[in-house]
Amino acid sequence: MTEQQPFASLEAAHSAGVYAKRPITLVRGSGATLYDDHGQAYLDCGSGIGVANIGHCHPTVVQAIAEQAATLTVCPEAFHNDQRALLQAELVQLFPAEFQRVFLCNSGTEAVEAALKFARMATGRTAIVAAMRGFHGRTFGALSATWESHYREPFMPLVPDFSHIPYNNIERLQNAITEQTAALIIEIIQGEGGIRPATAEFLQAAQTICHERGALLILDEVQTGFGRTGRMFAFEHYGLQPDLVCLAKALGGGIPMGAVVINQRVGELAIGTHGSTFGGNPLACAAARASLSVIRTEQLVDQTAEKGAWLLTQLQAIRSPKIREVRGLGLMIGIELKEKVSPYLQKLMNQHQIIALNSGSNVLRLLPPLVISWPELERVVATLRSMFE
Numbered sequence: 262m263t264e265q266q267p268f269a270s271l272e273a274a275h276s277a278g279v280y281a282k283r284p285i286t287l288v289r290g291s292g293a294t295l296y297d298d299h300g301q302a303y304l305d306c307g308s309g310i311g312v313a314n315i316g317h318c319h320p321t322v323v324q325a326i327a328e329q330a331a332t333l334t335v336c337p338e339a340f341h342n343d344q345r346a347l348l349q350a351e352l353v354q355l356f357p358a359e360f361q362r363v364f365l366c367n368s369g370t371e372a373v374e375a376a377l378k379f380a381r382m383a384t385g386r387t388a389i390v391a392a393m394r395g396f397h398g399r400t401f402g403a404l405s406a407t408w409e410s411h412y413r414e415p416f417m418p419l420v421p422d423f424s425h426i427p428y429n430n431i432e433r434l435q436n437a438i439t440e441q442t443a444a445l446i447i448e449i450i451q452g453e454g455g456i457r458p459a460t461a462e463f464l465q466a467a468q469t470i471c472h473e474r475g476a477l478l479i480l481d482e483v484q485t486g487f488g489r490t491g492r493m494f495a496f497e498h499y500g501l502q503p504d505l506v507c508l509a510k511a512l513g514g515g516i517p518m519g520a521v522v523i524n525q526r527v528g529e530l531a532i533g534t535h536g537s538t539f540g541g542n543p544l545a546c547a548a549a550r551a552s553l554s555v556i557r558t559e560q561l562v563d564q565t566a567e568k569g570a571w572l573l574t575q576l577q578a579i580r581s582p583k584i585r586e587v588r589g590l591g592l593m594i595g596i597e598l599k600e601k602v603s604p605y606l607q608k609l610m611n612q613h614q615i616i617a618l619n620s621g622s623n624v625l626r627l628l629p630p631l632v633i634s635w636p637e638l639e640r641v642v643a644t645l646r647s648m649f650e
């Protein structure tokens with residue numbers, strides 16, 4: 262172990278080796294601040310890839326986890342459980358009345374896998390249409406809907422009968438959705454794919470075409486959900502009535518969790534056709550309930566709409582030959598550069614102690630905790646302005 266980075270070298274010695282690592286060891290978090298093992302503070306604008314919407318180690322969630330950890334953490338879905346029953350009821354309350362059922366799992370990719378399986382089972386069809394640049398997860402089904410070839414190539418063949426259309430292209434959508442299509446799966450804003458918002462026209466057309474032709478509309482809100490875009494769920498901006506909504510990331514307040522919220526239009530799902538050992542476990546459900554209560558009591562959705570509008574305006578006002586476009590919604594913002602983004606991420610972290618993300622090779626992605634303060638936002642704008650102007 263090296264003196265400066267004792268844990269990094271120890272981790273590197275035993276890690277599977279599939280992750281590119283940044284040269285810091287994070288050991289503590291609070292609100293929008295992270296701390297490394299030398300006590301250095303960082304302003305977090307990544308939220309653990311869109312997980313820490315309510316900030317790190319929120320006391321309400323910490324207390325709920327501690328209490329549930331001392332009560333019951335293991336309870337498979339073969340048995341009823343109080344925390345699960347309450348969470349399911351609280352979750353569907355956030356959706357239109359047609360959504361009455363929830364499948365609980367443990368990650369975004371699991372939520373997507375479940376939604377894809379439910380769509381094939383409910384329609385008796387096999388074709389799945391997804392969008393170019395979309396990201397839906399890394400398990401074989403979700404990966405078959407994910408676009409980037411470097412995620413897919415090493416694992417071919419994937420699941421058959423998946424196809425992709427250009428995002429926001431209604432004509433190609435018209436041609437792709439047929440009587441053999443089980444579902445269309447899309448993001449309202451492509452996150453990993455570059456912070457690319459869908460157009461209202463594309464989303465409305467997607468819903469109309471799917472429902473006219475008997476296909477289901479799956480919205481992958483793993484990244485856009487739980488206030489990230491300034492509404493509790495991004496589909497609310499467009500008044501959509503999807504059939505299956507995939508959730509994860511911020512759902513569990515930092516505890517791994519995924520969910521599929523199911524419109525009654527999908528119909529009954531047969532017992533024994535899908536499942537999960539850890540899905541709906543009491544610990545994750547208690548954490549999720551606490552997280553939802555924080556989002557509600559701290560009015561984080563409205564805060565995000567206000568903070569996000571200000572941040573987008575400030576960043577769009579930066580005049581720089583290096584910036585192609587600044588786009589996004591709420592506190593899900595991308596700065597598309599005319600060059601590689603990684604040097605800027607390193608500079609932000611090493612010289613300014615701000616942690617940001619990439620989307621692809623040239624988009625700087627900002628996903629700060631929704632609890633980020635106004636002074637912290639002003640620091641982000643001032644720092645980026647100094648870097649790019």
Ligand SMILES: Cc1[nH+]cc(COP(=O)(O)O)c(CN[C@@H](CCC(=O)O)C(=O)O)c1O
Pocket residue numbers: 310368369370371373396397398399448452453481482483484509510
């Ligand atoms: C829209 C979306 N859907 C599904 C997933 C899969 O969720 P999970 O199984 O919990 O990771 C992700 C992860 N998005 C991150 C990619 C993570 C990875 O590299 O893998 C991201 O946006 O970078 C998404 O952003």
